[in-house]
Amino acid sequence: MKYIDEFRQQDLAKQLAGAIAATVDPGRHYRLMEFCGGHTHAIFRYGVQDLMPANVEFVHGPGCPVCVLPTGRIDNAIQLVEQHDVILCTYADLMRVPASGHNSLLKAKAAGGDIRMVYSTQDALRIARENPRRPVVFFAIGFETTTPPTAVAIQQARAEGLANFSVFCNHVLTPAAMRAILDAPQPVAIDAFLGPSHVSSVIGSRPYEVFAEQYDKPIVIAGFEPLDVMQSALMLVRQLNAGRHAVENEYSRAVSRDGNLKAQTLSAEVFEPRATFEWRGLGLIADSALQIRAEYADFDAERRYPIPEIRASDVKGCECPAILRGAKKPQNCKLLGTVCTPENPMGSCMVSSEGACAAYWSYGRLRGASMEAG
Structure with missing residues (x-):
């Protein structure tokens, strides 16, 4: 299949692994944060970390929109169902994310709440x-990638006069999270970033230039396939060795410097930045999320219903918050594989298809000691 098979060739992977091994400085440790959960799964699924020299380490980041959603927002959604008798439409990953009091959307549905899993915004409109x-x-929910479809749904609802439809908006912004990681009081040691793929196809590579300039952090926009990740790692190693810090685009088949201008314009017509928003693991971040503009207030669930701000705690012992900011890895969590499994998740990182714990459970645990070394 074009653009897939050629990025999974074993012989090319061996060549790239050899090139990386020949390029690294043996006296240096390279910590590369893959921001996107899709990269995390590619790294685990294809054993990319095992192909790296011992001194090249992938650090998992907060690029999983389900994972970074705070518990309180799920509590809000459950309250909408229980107190206002709404039909709540949501994506599958959110159904099993733990809420307060060992609750979840799935459990609320089992208790009689009208909560329906959908595959797209068009399903919700239907x-x-x-x-x-x-x-x-x-x-x-989602980063910049899923924001335009939500904007289309709101505009379509207004055009059709669907007065019974509204949106509980939890769209968040990638650059703000990267800045929060770098500006943290006790920042995690990160040498460079693998920039997200799908997000960058919308916003382009330009928004990352400030991080290269202000923080001296090389960034390579990386595709999702294993050879994409490996080639991007090689590009980052070369930048670090040369003392360079620039934004480079490995995923040029889908990403440009300016991105998808039509999608950006559409999102800007319907949404505007929030003053602040809570991220799981990162806390409150200014200008890091979107809210619906006043022109579309009739379709804003937060204006239609009383939705209080809820600050809820994660399950005791769950390391998902630390994993999301790169401070720990899934194997550092004592709950993983014991009380926390895909069937009984304690944190969002085990639930989402882009979660680091889900990736480790699905792929990494099968390799045992070799993953512990990473």
Whole structure:
């Protein structure tokens, strides 16, 4: 398959592994944060870390939108169902993320709440059309990649006069999270970043230039396939060896410097930045999320319903917050594989298809000691 098979060739992987081994400085340790959860899964699934020299380490970042959503926002969604009798539409990953009191959207559904799993915003609109006498709320999450489809749904609802449809907006912004990681009071040691793939196809590579300039951090926009990740790692190692800090684009087949201008314009028409928003593991971050503009207030669930700010704690002993900011790895969590499993998740990192703990459970644990060394 074009753009997939050629990026999974074993012989090329061996050549890249050899090139990286020949390029690294033996006296130096390289810590490369892969921001995107899709990169994390590629690294685990294809054993990319095992192909790296011992002094090249991948650090998992907060690039999983389900993972970074704070517990309180899931509590809010459950309250919408239980107190206002709404039909709540959401994506599958969110259904099993733990809420307060050992609750979850899945458990609330089992208790009688009308919570429906959808595959797209268009599914939520369809449900609103089919249930004109019931309020329908779409639980919107995601980075810049999924923001334009939500904007389309809101505009479409207004055009159709779907007065029973609204959106509980939880869209967050990638650059703000990167800045929060670098500006943390006790920042994690990171030498360089593998920039996210799908997000960058929308926002372009330009927004990352400030991090290269102000923080002296090389960034390479990387594709999702194993050879993408390996080539990007080689590019970062070369930059670090040369003392350079620039934004380079390995994923040029999908990403440009300016990104998708049409998608950016569409998002800006419907959304505006929030003053502050809570991220799991990173805390409150200014200008890090979006809210619906006043022009579309009729479709804003936060204006239609009383939605209080809830500051909830994670499950005791769960290291998901530390994993999301790169301070720990899944194997450092004592709950992993004991009380925390995909069937009984204690944290969002085990639930999401982009979560680091889910990746470790699915792929890494099968390699045992070799992963512990990473």
